[in-house]
Every structure is written in structure tokens, then in C-alpha cells.
Amino acid sequence: MELAIDKIGDIAAVTVPVDELDASNASELKRDIAPLLQANSKVVLDLSAVRFMDSSGLGAMLSCLRQLTAKNGDLKLCGMSKQVRGAFELVRLHRIFDIYGSRAEAALAFQAEPADVA
């Protein structure tokens, strides 16, 4: 899938370009986002286009988070619909991810953090 990336300083904001993230396309996202995760340490995933996410989608989110934390980077999520938020809460993953309303909020949160984090 085509992933659009916006740079805000050293922060990479990526929009997940599907309206439904499920078992049929989650592995495609994981594959296509991998180079972005290698090239950037501070990543915001914008989920505002996603209306539905299932367990495979949650698995893909966890995979992104793990790759970034492994290299001392961080992942922030934003733009969750009610259903998507519900899916995260259902399996308690909202406690593990940093979740923000908008891209700007997520970017601000990155900037507010001490510079040595990344």
C-alpha cells in the first residue's frame, strides 16, 4: 500500500491509507511500513482513515511499536475512530500505546519529550 509521509522536524507522520485494517491487509501494512520504521525513530501513525481494525490490525500496530522501541525510538498513534479505540480497549492495548487525538497533538508530545530520547 502507498504510504504518505509528512516530516515535522525529525518526526515522521504516516497516514494508514485504508478504511479497514483486518487480516486481509494487515501483513501488507507491516511489510510496506518496515522501511519507514528503519529510516525514522519518531513516528506518528495517523489512523483517521481507518474505520475498522481487527486483531490482525492490532498485531500490526504492536509490531510497529516493537520495531521502534527496539532502536530506542517511539511510536504515537492518533486519529482513532470509536471502533478502533474500542478494539484497543477490548484487549487493553490502549495502556501500551501513546494515543492522541490529532497529529499535531502527537507531534507536540514528541517535541515536549527530552531531546535525548530518540
Place this chain on the structure above:
Amino acid sequence: MNPTPTHPSLMATPSDLRILHLEHTASDAELVERHLHKAGVQCILKRADTRDGFVKALEEFQPDVLLADFSLPHFDGSTAIRLARKKDPDLPIIVVTGMLGDEEAVSVIRAGANDYVLKDRLARLAAAVERAVQEAGQSRARKQAEAELRTLKAELEQRVAARTAELQSANRLKDELIASEHAISVALEQVRSREVEVGLRIQQSLLLGQPPDIPGLQIAAVTVPSQRIDGDFYIFVTHPDRVLDIIVGDVMGKGISAALLAAATKIQFFKALTYLLAESRNGNLPDPKDIIELAHAGIVRHLIDLESFVTLCYVRLDLDQRIFTLVDCGHTGMVHCHAATGRCEVLHGDNLPLGIRQGEIFDQISARLELHDVLLLYSDGITEARNPAKELFGVERLIAHVEANAGLEPVHLADSIRGAVSAFAGPSSLSDDLTSVAIRIGEQPLAEARAETEVLSDLRELRTLRHFVRRFCGMLHDPVPDDDLVSALETAVNEASSNVMQHAYHGRSDQRIYLESVAFPDAITVTLRHLGTGFDCPPMAPPVPDSTRESGFGTYMIFRSVDRARYYRDERGRNCISLTKLRYSGRKEGSAF
């Protein structure tokens, strides 16, 4: 060879001594010959006087005795003796010479001669020859004996070696036998555990199964297997117009044979039912007694041959007519707990078990069912459980328990019966399966809406299924399902379908999944049906998944999203996953779900 001189004879015979005479002087040779003949030594003499002649004669003449002069013009006695000895270590050699000093005499003997005779004392010669021949014979005999001894010893050694090898190979064989015996016992153990496993699988898949989902009817079937498989089985058959047949049976005997007989019995019932349904002219359901009669006719001979029999209760519930029909064939009967009075009665038939006699006629009884009545079918493992004092659990205790717990949901009632029997039996283990099927008659909910669809087992169809659920929920208006309810149902259907596509169909995308949605006033149920591998699903919600993993959330999400998730096989052998979401938060009083 005959070394003993006998009568003198001029004729040479094969027994004559062959004497080679190394002698330069012909007259001396003749003198020697005359002496020998005179002394009666039967012999053939050959004279050699050169080295070449001597060597040639040794080879060709094959002498029995060698007479040799010690001093020759062109040859010498000691060389001649050594040559002769080399050829035959036992050849009797006598030196016949003119003069012999003491020193020469010693060297003659050293060279290997047996004796010496001086030419002027030829009278001694015959005796010397005889003695030398005798000694040579003895020597040969001794050597032969020694050789034989050696051969014997070698043979013995060989035999010992062979025997040792035999023993070693026997030992190896023994080790191999022990090893293979061990391997066989391991394999046997594997076969036995495999047998138990196969038996359990037969029991789980062919004999037991799960009761169907009929709105307004609560059914729970519980079996606690004893140490071994036995032939407990149940059959659920749903008919149109809310009619349900339930057969609970028990084949006499244990183990796989009982399980297979139970499976064969089940098949006979399905066959009889199919036949009678096809024969039915007015479309009426055949009576349970007729179904039993036909099934019995199909299996009675086999049961008699195998010296086994089957007890069973066949009950038909007509939920619309509120009537049940019971045929009890030597089984435990059925407990009917009346909601109005809270009291139980036990209904028995007086039919013989299946497999006792051919041409048996079966009788059925019918009675009214009222709302919230409870029916209990059970195996004799329950009433015949014994406590340490050897008392039976008995029907009275069972009835008292059911009356006290009739308000429980069937699944909890069945479980409490199991608990009560286990507590009663105490530490003494239960020897029989505990099977019970508890049924509670609920109100028939009217379906507000119903829809079905069919998709391929392709992950891209998940979207289609979610939209099917959304569209279905969008049709409902009393009450209109809220977003949370729709999302939850959508999530559960998505996870269950995704699981079926990826695991039940092993990633094959060309298989079919059937979805049916039914909305009742207080709940919405979506049922997935598929023919792929059924999976062992936990009966209740698994724990919160570990967030260090990227998968394994699906099952948890299903259980968290809906109020009830059930896995069962329907009467057509399809794996069913029914997902029910209540339309009101919290359970309504008297809810059928």
C-alpha cells in the same frame, strides 16, 4: 612300508625297502648289498656316486633309507646327509664308511645321521638299518600323532571360537530381543494411549456433540468420562416447526468396541429417520416408537451376535404444541420437574433395551410441557454412583437435587448434579460416565428479522461479512441497536470468520462459510457454519492476551465482544459458532438467552 625283514627274496615287491646308497666304490656297494640280502632285508638298492646323481636319486627314487659313505672323491658325506635331511627329516640315514675316528663319528651324528657302520663290520648293517627304519617309523608316527594332536587342538580351538562366536551372537540376539521387546512395549503403550485418544475423539465427535441452538429452549449436555471410554451417546435432531428429538443412550460394555457400537447405533437412528421421513406421505414426522423399531431392526442381530445391548431414552419435544413424547428402552427414565409445583416425577417406559429380542414393539408415552418446566435425561452412572459406605446415589437424591436447583440454568444444573455425585462418591473414583442432558422450556421468542449470506473463505471477504452484520443491524428498530452493540457484533463475527478462514480452512480461499443472523426482541445471534476443521475452543473467555505477542487476540476479542459464544456441530456435521449479543445491557428477567 614294512621295516621288519622277512624272508629273503630276489623279487622286488612294493613293500621292499628302497635303499639309496651313496658309494664311490662299486665293489663296496656290492658287498653292502650282499650283506643286506644275506641278512634277509628285502630291499631295492640304488647307488649314487656323484652329487648330481645323489640329488636326482633323492627326488626320483624316493628312498626309505639312505646309506652314505662319508668320504667321497667329489662329494662329501656331511653335505649329502644335510641335503637328505632337508628333504626328509625322518629319513633313516646310516653312514657306511671305511675309517671313522671319534671326532668324525661325532660330526657324522651332528650332520644328522642316525647311525654309522664301518665297512669292515658290515655284519652290523642289517640290524642298524632295521633299527633306523623302526626309529624313523616311530618318529613319523609320533610326528603324525603330534600333527593330529595339533589338528585336533586347532579344531578344538576353532570349535571353541565358533561356540564363543555363537554365544556372542546369541548374546547380541538376546540384547536385540530385549531392545525390540522394549520397543514393542513402548509401541504398545503408544497404541494404548492412541486407543484412548481415538476413543475420546470418537466419543467427542461421533457420540456426544453439542446440542443445537433453538431460541426459547435451553439445553445443556454434560458428560464426565470415567477412566475409560464407554458407550454413552446422545443425538440431537432438529425438525421444522420447533420440534427437537433427543436420544440419550448407553451401550453395554466399555472401550472402543462400545464406542463403535454406539456410533453404529446412532447411524441406524439417522438411517431410520431418513427413511421414514422420505416415506411419510403427509409430511408428518414419524413417531419416535416407529423410528426406534426401524433402527432396532437394523441393529438387533448385530447386538445379539456381539452379546451387547443398548439402553436409551428417546424424547421428542414439540415446543409449539408444548408436548413431549418419550420412549424409554430399559434406560433410566426421564425426570420431569414441573414449574408449577416445583415437584419432579420420573417417567419410565417398560420397553426392553435394544438388542434383546428381534421384532420388539416399542411403546411411547406423551405428556404436557409447561413453560419453565425442566427435563433431565441421565445415565445410570449418576444414580449408581456409590459412596465409601457403598450406598447408591439413587433416584431419590437426584430428584431432591433437581427440585432444589430447578431454578438454575440447565448448564449450571447439569454441572451441580455432577458436583453432587462427585461429592457423594467422595475419594472413591467414579467407575461410569456421568452423562446428563438438562432442558428448560423457555418462551418462544419471535424473530424480528432473519438474514443469511454465504462467502468464500477468502480474507478479503471479511469486509463483506462485517457489512452484512452492519446492514442487518440497520434493519432493526425495536430497539435500534446502538453503535457499540453493532461494533461488538461486527468484531466478534470478524474475528470468528478470520479464524475459520486462516485455521479451519488452513488458508484455503475457495471454501464456503455460511452466516445466519437472527434478531429476537432481546438478543441478536449470528451463527457461522463451516465444514473445515473444528477447533477446540475454550468454553469461556481466555485470559487477557499477553501484549508482547502480536497475535492471539482474536479468541479473547470474540468472548469480550458478545454475551455468549458457543461452538458446536450441528445435525449436518457442520461446525457452528454462534455469537449472541443481548440488545439490553444486563440479562432481562426470563430471557431465553
